Amino acid sequence: MLWILIFLLPRIGLSAMTQTLSHQDDRKDGDVSPTTRPHIYRCRSPNMEEFTCWWHPLHQPPETHVAYKLTYSLEKAPKQECPDYESAGPNSCHFNKRHTSVWKMYCMEVTAVTPQGNHTSQQHCLDVQEIVELEAPVNLTYTLLNGSKDDDGRTVKVSWVYPVPDHIQFGWISLDFELQYRHISEPTNWKVKGLLQEFSLDLLDLPAGEYLVQVRCRPRRHGLWSRWSSALLLTITGKSAPDRLLALLLVTGVGVMMLLVIGCAVIPHSRRIKAFLLPPIPRPRISGIDPLLVKKGSMEEINRHFLSLHGFHGYKPPSYSEEFWDMVSSDGNQTLHGNPGNQTLHSNPDFKEVEGRLNMAASGDPTPTATQTPVTPNPYLQGPFPLQGPFPYCQSTPWVSQPLDTAPAELLSFPGSDYSLMATPAPASTFAAALSTSQDFYSCVNGMSPAGEVQLVPCLSSPAKLCPYVQLNGQLKGNLAEERAEKSHQLAEYLARKIEMVTHGRVGMKEGGAAENSQAVVPLLPDTPTDTV
Amino acid sequence: MATKLQVGDHHLQITRMMQVFQGAVLAGLLWPCLLSVAVPLECKDERGSSVRCPSLSPTLSQEKLLDRVIQHAELIHRVSDESCSLFEELFVPFPLRSQRTLAGHTCITKAFSIPSSKSEIQQVSDRWLLHSVLMLVQSWIQPLVYLQTTLDRYDDAPNTLLNKTKWVSEKLLSLEQGIVVLIRKMLDESSLSTLTYQQSLVQYDVQPEMLESVIRDYSLLSCFKKDAHKMETFLKLLKCRQTDKYSCFLY
Numbered sequence: 128m129l130w131i132l133i134f135l136l137p138r139i140g141l142s143a144m145t146q147t148l149s150h151q152d153d154r155k156d157g158d159v160s161p162t163t164r165p166h167i168y169r170c171r172s173p174n175m176e177e178f179t180c181w182w183h184p185l186h187q188p189p190e191t192h193v194a195y196k197l198t199y200s201l202e203k204a205p206k207q208e209c210p211d212y213e214s215a216g217p218n219s220c221h222f223n224k225r226h227t228s229v230w231k232m233y234c235m236e237v238t239a240v241t242p243q244g245n246h247t248s249q250q251h252c253l254d255v256q257e258i259v260e261l262e263a264p265v266n267l268t269y270t271l272l273n274g275s276k277d278d279d280g281r282t283v284k285v286s287w288v289y290p291v292p293d294h295i296q297f298g299w300i301s302l303d304f305e306l307q308y309r310h311i312s313e314p315t316n317w318k319v320k321g322l323l324q325e326f327s328l329d330l331l332d333l334p335a336g337e338y339l340v341q342v343r344c345r346p347r348r349h350g351l352w353s354r355w356s357s358a359l360l361l362t363i364t365g366k367s368a369p370d371r372l373l374a375l376l377l378v379t380g381v382g383v384m385m386l387l388v389i390g391c392a393v394i395p396h397s398r399r400i401k402a403f404l405l406p407p408i409p410r411p412r413i414s415g416i417d418p419l420l421v422k423k424g425s426m427e428e429i430n431r432h433f434l435s436l437h438g439f440h441g442y443k444p445p446s447y448s449e450e451f452w453d454m455v456s457s458d459g460n461q462t463l464h465g466n467p468g469n470q471t472l473h474s475n476p477d478f479k480e481v482e483g484r485l486n487m488a489a490s491g492d493p494t495p496t497a498t499q500t501p502v503t504p505n506p507y508l509q510g511p512f513p514l515q516g517p518f519p520y521c522q523s524t525p526w527v528s529q530p531l532d533t534a535p536a537e538l539l540s541f542p543g544s545d546y547s548l549m550a551t552p553a554p555a556s557t558f559a560a561a562l563s564t565s566q567d568f569y570s571c572v573n574g575m576s577p578a579g580e581v582q583l584v585p586c587l588s589s590p591a592k593l594c595p596y597v598q599l600n601g602q603l604k605g606n607l608a609e610e611r612a613e614k615s616h617q618l619a620e621y622l623a624r625k626i627e628m629v630t631h632g633r634v635g636m637k638e639g640g641a642a643e644n645s646q647a648v649v650p651l652l653p654d655t656p657t658d659t660v
Numbered sequence: 661m662a663t664k665l666q667v668g669d670h671h672l673q674i675t676r677m678m679q680v681f682q683g684a685v686l687a688g689l690l691w692p693c694l695l696s697v698a699v700p701l702e703c704k705d706e707r708g709s710s711v712r713c714p715s716l717s718p719t720l721s722q723e724k725l726l727d728r729v730i731q732h733a734e735l736i737h738r739v740s741d742e743s744c745s746l747f748e749e750l751f752v753p754f755p756l757r758s759q760r761t762l763a764g765h766t767c768i769t770k771a772f773s774i775p776s777s778k779s780e781i782q783q784v785s786d787r788w789l790l791h792s793v794l795m796l797v798q799s800w801i802q803p804l805v806y807l808q809t810t811l812d813r814y815d816d817a818p819n820t821l822l823n824k825t826k827w828v829s830e831k832l833l834s835l836e837q838g839i840v841v842l843i844r845k846m847l848d849e850s851s852l853s854t855l856t857y858q859q860s861l862v863q864y865d866v867q868p869e870m871l872e873s874v875i876r877d878y879s880l881l882s883c884f885k886k887d888a889h890k891m892e893t894f895l896k897l898l899k900c901r902q903t904d905k906y907s908c909f910l911y
Contacts, residue, residue, distance in 0.1 A: 202719050230841045234717045252718055297739050
């Protein structure tokens, strides 16, 4: 039995707690009138000098006579009965000035006396100052101020009156107001102006239209908001409608005029106007040279043209020679075959340079060929390279089959500028020179003389890779190809021999340091005979 | 035999222990019930009044009381000031205006030992302040009632003046109640109660001469104005002392 008790007790405790909690819930349902007992649902004081409380009666059939008795006590004072049940209507209790005190809290309850028994409501406690709910303001009026011509909106002064001045006489209650207004077409978009302490308010710059305005009030720092006053209809006439029309007309007129002017006068003469307003920057011109001809003309034409000019002394038409760089000389010649005119290639060479190169070309095998090579872009130049640009090591690049005039110009055109350059048309030597200049850093040691002189040669990468055009060519290829193949074969053998020599000893090396140096680079010692080849 | 006794004792002990144990368990399990009964759940509804579970009735806090008392005192002072000015404008001839001590009439409350200078006021205790205020209030209830009757006798006394004095005398009564409640709360003295109207300190003739009456009433009003100011000052000083004891030298 003890164990039963033990199990039941927590349940009892919990139920007691839930009961008290449900009391709370009951009280929160202000509108639901419980049938079991009355319920004080509202107390209100209009002026902080008297107040009234109302309660919900029991739900009883009308025949039963139910008497209600309200008892209250001021804090710890003894209980007293309601002084006035009538003044405020049925189911109410009114406390007049004599019975109202702002110094103590009231706690009251209503008892329904029925033949079946007494039902007492819950206790309801209140502070008189906190239940003050004033009357809504009345007599809302408005005046339109500020008839300025510029603005579209008008300023409106809204004023109101408190209906019972006795409530607020002598500063007994100070009032705070709140105003809300909306355009008549927007039913939910109320704009609220709060913290008002005067009996009027200026609404600034209201656009034309119709508005509804309402005001409510509250005692300062305590109490509840009153109900909203009845709405005031505010009408603001839009006096600027004709102005607007005029403005619109003006704007459209001006716009049309502008369009006409532009269409008829400006566009046909746009070029002239443009030239007047933005004069073109003069390009550098050299008398006698037509840049267009130089750009687009054929080689023969240009040559003819330049030769005819007496300003160009010593102009020699560029000739094409197939010169090869002899990197490795199998005949024991230890000197560097190369181009003495191995100058650094500038991006803007002067004509001397051009001449130099031409000479150089001429000093080689001056076989005037009809071949042309397309222009190579200078390695220092930036920009897209035309794919036809010959690769410097492709020594069989002449496009024999192609007619002369379709070959692209021998001009280096610098993309992005108007400058064009009369450059040498691609003897292999120049390309080699060009490349060698770019690879000046990487000169390879050709050979070492017994005296200790180092002979330098531009480093070669594998030529075959850079020659996509090896395959396509005409009859000329045959000879060239054979020679080239022989040469490359020779080169390879030479290299192999040199490596061997280096690993076995330092023959012909004077200084150790030089040996190191030469070890970094594939040495090509020239003094081994290549009769074995 | 002995064993039987022993067994019996043992049995007794066991049952006793069981009882104690049961008691402890019950107590331990019953605590939620105790809690739910003892702790009143306070509930407030949206109308601003607090709804309570029984057994504890709420009271106004001391701060709220003091604020309201000060509010009353301020209003009384303001209205009495207005009344005095109005009366002066209407009835008092120019030469007699704003004299400190009118001939033959000193303020009623001069007899009371109420601190009047600033330095005195600073030294006075809270209790003394409250009691002074109460004394002032109580001593003016009757004269104000008299003032109402006497002003009625004036032929052209405007309604505003009459309303004001009437209002002031009502609020003074209310203020008295408030001070009593405040004293009870602040000083824990419950022996005070609102005094029934004392013997009036003012003697008045039934049919005084006009000028004398005017002078007397004017002196009453101006004395009351000063005392109302005193009341307000004392109460504000009291309030100031609640928050910060050492920076209340403005009063």
